Each structure stands twice: as structure tokens, then as C-alpha cells.
Amino acid sequence: MNRIDQKFKEENTILSIYFSAGHPNLEDTVPILKQLQAAGVDMVEIGLPFSDPLADGPTIQESSTQALRNGMTTEKLFTQLKGIREHIHIPLVLMGYYNPMMQFGLENFCQRCQEIGIDGLIIPDLPVEVYQEESQDLFNRYGLYNMFLITPQTSEERIRYIDKVSKGFIYMVSSASVTGAQSAFGDVQTEYFQRIQDMHLNTPTVVGFGISNAETYQAATSHSRGAIIGSAFIKFLENEGVERIPEFIKSIRS
Amino acid sequence: MNYNVNEKGYYGDFGGAYIPEMLYPNVEELRQNYLRISAEPSFKKEYDELLKNYVGRPTPLYFAKRLSEKYNTKIYLKREDLCHTGAHKVNNTIGQILMARRLGKHRIIAETGAGQHGVATATVCALMGMECIVYMGALDIKRQAPNVARMKMLGAEVRPAQSGSKTLKDATNEAIRDWINNPVDTHYIIGSVVGPHPYPDMVARFQSVISEETQWQLQELEGRNYPDYVIACVGGGSNAAGLYYHYLNDERVKIIAVEAAGKGINSGESAATSALGKEGIIHGSKTLLMQTADGQITEPYSISAGLDYPGVGPMHAHLFRTQRAEFISIPDQEAMDWGLTLSQMEGIIPAIETAHAFAVLDVRRFKPEEILVFNCSGRGDKDLDTYIDYFKL
Numbered sequence: 001m002n003r004i005d006q007k008f009k010e011e012n013t014i015l016s017i018y019f020s021a022g023h024p025n026l027e028d029t030v031p032i033l034k035q036l037q038a039a040g041v042d043m044v045e046i047g048l049p050f051s052d053p054l055a056d057g058p059t060i061q062e063s064s065t066q067a068l069r070n071g072m073t074t075e076k077l078f079t080q081l082k083g084i085r086e087h088i089h090i091p092l093v094l095m096g097y098y099n100p101m102m103q104f105g106l107e108n109f110c111q112r113c114q115e116i117g118i119d120g121l122i123i124p125d126l127p128v129e130v131y132q133e134e135s136q137d138l139f140n141r142y143g144l145y146n147m148f149l150i151t152p153q154t155s156e157e158r159i160r161y162i163d164k165v166s167k168g169f170i171y172m173v174s175s176a177s178v179t180g181a182q183s184a185f186g187d188v189q190t191e192y193f194q195r196i197q198d199m200h201l202n203t204p205t206v207v208g209f210g211i212s213n214a215e216t217y218q219a220a221t222s223h224s225r226g227a228i229i230g231s232a233f234i235k236f237l238e239n240e241g242v243e244r245i246p247e248f249i250k251s252i253r254s
Numbered sequence: 255m256n257y258n259v260n261e262k263g264y265y266g267d268f269g270g271a272y273i274p275e276m277l278y279p280n281v282e283e284l285r286q287n288y289l290r291i292s293a294e295p296s297f298k299k300e301y302d303e304l305l306k307n308y309v310g311r312p313t314p315l316y317f318a319k320r321l322s323e324k325y326n327t328k329i330y331l332k333r334e335d336l337c338h339t340g341a342h343k344v345n346n347t348i349g350q351i352l353m354a355r356r357l358g359k360h361r362i363i364a365e366t367g368a369g370q371h372g373v374a375t376a377t378v379c380a381l382m383g384m385e386c387i388v389y390m391g392a393l394d395i396k397r398q399a400p401n402v403a404r405m406k407m408l409g410a411e412v413r414p415a416q417s418g419s420k421t422l423k424d425a426t427n428e429a430i431r432d433w434i435n436n437p438v439d440t441h442y443i444i445g446s447v448v449g450p451h452p453y454p455d456m457v458a459r460f461q462s463v464i465s466e467e468t469q470w471q472l473q474e475l476e477g478r479n480y481p482d483y484v485i486a487c488v489g490g491g492s493n494a495a496g497l498y499y500h501y502l503n504d505e506r507v508k509i510i511a512v513e514a515a516g517k518g519i520n521s522g523e524s525a526a527t528s529a530l531g532k533e534g535i536i537h538g539s540k541t542l543l544m545q546t547a548d549g550q551i552t553e554p555y556s557i558s559a560g561l562d563y564p565g566v567g568p569m570h571a572h573l574f575r576t577q578r579a580e581f582i583s584i585p586d587q588e589a590m591d592w593g594l595t596l597s598q599m600e601g602i603i604p605a606i607e608t609a610h611a612f613a614v615l616d617v618r619r620f621k622p623e624e625i626l627v628f629n630c631s632g633r634g635d636k637d638l639d640t641y642i643d644y645f646k647l
């Protein structure tokens with residue numbers, strides 16, 4: 001069984017953390033993963049840095065730029081992650097833009113993911129139609145789940161379609177925005193969370209974008225199976241460092 | 255072979271819409287409506303009237319007598335430099351703002367590199383009384399002060415793009431992020447034949463007025479409606495797409511595309527995408543683009559700010575791959591020299607982008623009876639500082 005499915009079977013509420021590989025320091029990837037697992041995080045999304053991350057807000061853009069400056073590449077990340085499954089047992093998802101994967105060679109990319117024990121991919125600029133046409137067979141062959149995004153603007157018909165194609169979970173973007181932390185959710189978001197919950201989708205939903213603290217985590221997970229924190233975690237890493245990760249996780253789940 | 259876009263939004267291997275789900279509703283709304291709206295009689299009427307009375311179309315197809323004598327061939331210039339705002343860009347912004355109004359949008363965003371498309375967008379927003387926000391790389395804002403001032407005078411807000419390399423590609427990223435954050439009331443006027451489908455096709459259609467006019471003008475002047483060559487400079491490729499459009503599937507007409515070699519193709523400072531680019535994804539489109547082996551998009555260079563885009567429109571990538579068009583790249587120096595030559599032989603000071611196209615005359619031989627149409631895509635006013643510095647005028 002894919003580790004993502006296993007996790008959703010075992011846990012009621014999933015806390016997932018995103019960070020940009022190679023940031024703050026090039027060799028932080030494995031120490032961050034170990035800290036996150038020890039702190040009880042359920043799943044991790046490892047960001048593959050890109051020069052032009054057009055779905056991301058300033059925090060993730062800057063971390064991505066810094067990671068590239070530090071010398072992060074796709075090959076470098078795979079090298080860092082080699083043997084990671086000796087220590088890390090929670091689901092690992094790679095999140096990145098399509099172009100670097102294409103240049104690495106899509107099949108080669110998938111093969112390396114499988115060797116390492118990556119469970120799935122999130123590729124924001126790979127729409128579901130293109131995925132079905134260009135990459136679904138390949139991803140299936142290497143046991144990789146591809147997770148799709150939905151937003152408050154996504155039509156019900158399209159959500160049903162995405163639900164049908166999806167494996168693992170559906171990434172529910174909290175508001176019409178690029179990534180970035182918010183301190184609270186408003187009525188519009190709560191209504192949207194409720195609307196999706198009432199659709200009773202087959203695939204579990206996890207809320208991302210704008211989750212920054214215990215309050216937004218609570219609000220998101222009361223209507224979905226989990227939440228993803230990116231920008232707020234990256235800011236914490238920059239200011240507090242890898243060693244203090246447990247405090248961040250504790251502050252979210254308190 | 256057909257060189258137009260297919261029903262899925264591809265030109266051969268290139269094109270498509272590689273967009274985040276957050277952009278899907280906007281792009282899909284446009285895709286479902288752009289052909290229908292632009293075919294409506296009321297749309298066509300308004301578009302044609304504005305092109306005539308506001309932009310100043312048709313632009314002349316001018317026989318360049320002295321140049322023709324010197325190169326012993328028949329050289330025509332399609333005078334897009336005479337359009338209001340000084341370049342072909344306004345053909346597209348007029349079309350798109352009419353489209354935006356019919357889609358019920360009241361806020362306009364745009365990206366700009368040198369500022370020409372920003373000015374053309376700010377102009378039509380002033381014309382229609384619509385809010386206008388132009389994203390421009392922080393570096394470009396410093397380099398292109400007169401155009402920044404123009405946009406401000408026209409009532410637009412110019413927002414600096416501080417991310418990445420702080421130039422055109424980053425301004426485009428910022429405009430896309432703005433659209434993600436404002437999915438309901440905003441239309442994004444892309445300035446070239448780039449971006450996700452339907453943009454490359456929509457922009458090409460709005461620019462196709464260039465070759466539509468060329469057809470009847472040539473008929474009047476030469477007794478046939480097609481030339482032997484159509485020649486244009488290509489950055490993203492909108493002026494070229496406009497000149498090629500009605501000749502794409504006419505094999506009697508040879509197509510030449512001129513890219514900016516910058517300081518030389520192998521100098522590391524170039525914008526010759528066809529020579530240096532590899533297939534990939536940029537701004538939602540599969541096309542040829544300049545990038546590292548790891549798939550990071552690199553910063554191009556040309557002395558002309560309008561040609562230093564790291565990609566090329568998917569139509570042009572297809573014309574290149576199928577060899578329907580011949581691609582030539584011209585270094586800064588030759589382009590600058592042609593700025594002077596055209597000024598002194600024909601009394602036309604061209605934009606530096608435009609000057610690149612004419613350098614074809616030095617690298618290719620043409621027969622006396624052959625008819626060449628160059629797209630004289632923009633005037634050189636905006637480049638005066640560069641010309642002054644370069645020639646110590």
C-alpha cells in the first residue's frame with residue numbers, strides 16, 4: 001500500500017509540512033526531515049526549487065531562489081535523499097514545477113523517485129488533462145501518486161472529475177491566492193470548506209495555502225482530513241533554525 | 255502541413271496550457287469565448303473603427319526605393335511604426351481590452367519589458383476608462399524611465415517586479431500571480447504570442463491585421479497579393495506572427511525570423527532562443543526556451559529590451575522545428591548599424607528590435623524580381639538614449 005493511503009487510514013487528521021530543498025542551507029534536507037518526523041509530522045512535501053515559481057508567494061519564491069543559489073539541483077536532491085527510507089517512514093511527496101522534471105527526463109525522474117521511496121508528486125503547472133495524456137501511465141508504472149489542486153473557483157463538475165482521477169489526496173487551496181501565510185480564515189473560506197466537505201468526495205482533502213498557526217490549522221482540519229503548512233514553516237526555519245522545529249510543530253497542534 | 259493552432263491549443267509539439275489550477279477558470283473562460291466574441295459583428299465593428307480612427311490603420315506598405323536599389327531586390331516596409339504609441343503592440347491591446355469588456359472585467363493587468371506593451375496597454379485603458387496595473391522588472395524600470403513616465407501619465411500604476419532577475423520574465427510571473435489573486439474581475443493582457451492557450455492564438459489573430467492589409471496592398475502595388483519573403487524580428491514574436499499569419503500555409507511565401515544574437519550566440523549574452531533553447535515550459539506554454547541543464551530558466555541578453563525574452567511563442571517554435579521558417583540571429587552591432595542605415599537611406603528611425611530584421615539583407619542574397627516585405631514593427635524614439643550612447647551622437 002502507498003504510504004499516503006496508509007497514513008490516511010491510520011490517522012484522522014494529517015499535518016503536512018512543506019519546505020524548499022536546499023534552504024536555508026544546501027545540506028539541511030535530511031536534518032529537516034528527521035526533525036519533522038520526530039516531532040510527529042504525518043507527511044512532508046519536499047519542494048524542488050525552480051527559477052520561476054509562478055504559483056508561489058514571496059516567501060516560497062525567496063526560499064526557492066536561495067536554494068538555487070546554494071547549489072540545489074534535481075540530481076543533488078536525489079543524492080541527498082538516497083537511503084532516506086532507512087530513517088524516514090512517513091509519506092514523502094515531491095512538489096515542483098514541470099520544467100525541471102522534463103529536463104531531467106520524466107521517466108528518469110520517476111525511476112529515481114521510486115528508488116528513493118517517494119510516494120507522490122505535486123506539480124502545480126501540470127493540469128489534470130495534460131497529466132492524463134502525457135504522464136499518468138508513467139507515474140503509475142513507478143508507483144507515484146499525483147496530487148491535484150482545487151480552488152474556491154473550481155467548478156463542481158471539475159472537482160468531481162479531479163476526484164475521479166486523484167489518488168492519495170486532493171490539495172485544497174484555501175483561497176484565490178498564491179502561497180503565503182494568513183493569520184485567520186474568513187467566512188468565505190469557511191463556506192468553501194463546508195461546500196467541499198458536503199460533496200463527500202472519494203479522495204481525502206487536505207487544505208493548503210494560508211495556514212500559519214493553531215487557529216488556521218484548526219479551522220482547516222475541522223472540514224478536511226488535514227492541512228499543509230509551507231510559508232509559515234519556512235519563515236520559522238529562517239528565523240529559528242532546524243533544531244527548534246519541534247517547537248513549531250507543537251505550536252500548531254496545541 | 256497546417257501551421258495554425260489546433261483545437262487543443264497546440265502548434266505541432268508546442269503550445270498547450272501548462273497552468274496551475276488557480277488560473278484554470280480564467281484561462282478556460284477566455285478559451286471558451288475568444289473565438290465567439292471576436293467573431294461578433296459588433297466586436298468587429300468596434301475593433302475595426304478603433305484601428306482606423308484611433309490607431310491610424312491601415313498602415314502604409316512602403317516601397318523602399320533606395321534600399322531596393324542598393325540591394326538589387328524589391329523591398330517593402332510594413333509601417334507598423336506609424337501606429338499610435340509607436341509600434342504594432344496596440345493592435346493587440348485594442349483587441350484584448352474589447353474582449354475584456356465583453357467578459358465583464360473592469361481591471362486590467364499587463365507585463366512589460368521595455369515598456370512598449372505597457373504603454374500600449376495603459377493607452378487603451380485610458381481610452382476605455384479602466385483600471386490599469388503594469389508589472390515591470392525593477393531593473394527595467396531603471397533602464398526605461400521615459401516609458402515608465404508615459405504609463406504613469408496615462409494613469410496606469412507601474413508595479414516593480416522584485417523577484418528573480420527583476421526583468422521581463424519576472425514581470426510576467428508577477429502578472430500571473432496577480433491574476434491568481436484576482437480571479438474574478440481582472441483580465442490579463444499578455445503582450446506577445448506567448449503564455450497558455452488561447453493567448454498565442456488570440457494575440458496572433460489580433461496582430462494578423464498586418465498581413466491582412468499586406469495582402470490587398472501588395473495586390474494594388476504588385477498585382478499579386480503575396481510576396482516572396484516575409485521578414486520580421488522575433489522576441490516573443492507578436493509582430494512576426496502578425497506579418498506571417500495569412501501566409502503561414504502559403505508555401506509560395508518564404509518566412510524569415512530574425513532573433514537577437516546579443517553579443518554573439520556563444521558569448522553567454524544572447525537571446526537567440528532557436529539556437530540556444532531547448533523544449534520546455536515557460537509561462538504556461540510548451541516551447542523552446544533558454545535554460546540550464548537543470549531546467550532553470552536563464553536570463554537572455556540583447557541590446558534591444560523587446561527581444562530579450564528567454565522563450566519564443568509556440569507558433570514560432572513550430573515554424574522553426576518544421577523548418578517552415580528560416581531563423582537567423584543578428585548581433586547587437588549589426589542591428590545598431592542598421593538603425594543608422596535605415597535612418598539615413600529611408601528617413602525612418604527604427605526601434606532597435608526592428609533594425610535586427612533588416613540585417614538579413616547582409617547575410618542573404620535575393621533576386622532582383624523577388625518581393626520582400628519587412629515588418630517595420632516600431633519606431634526608434636524609445637531607443638534614442640541607446641542610440642546616443644552607442645554612436646556618441
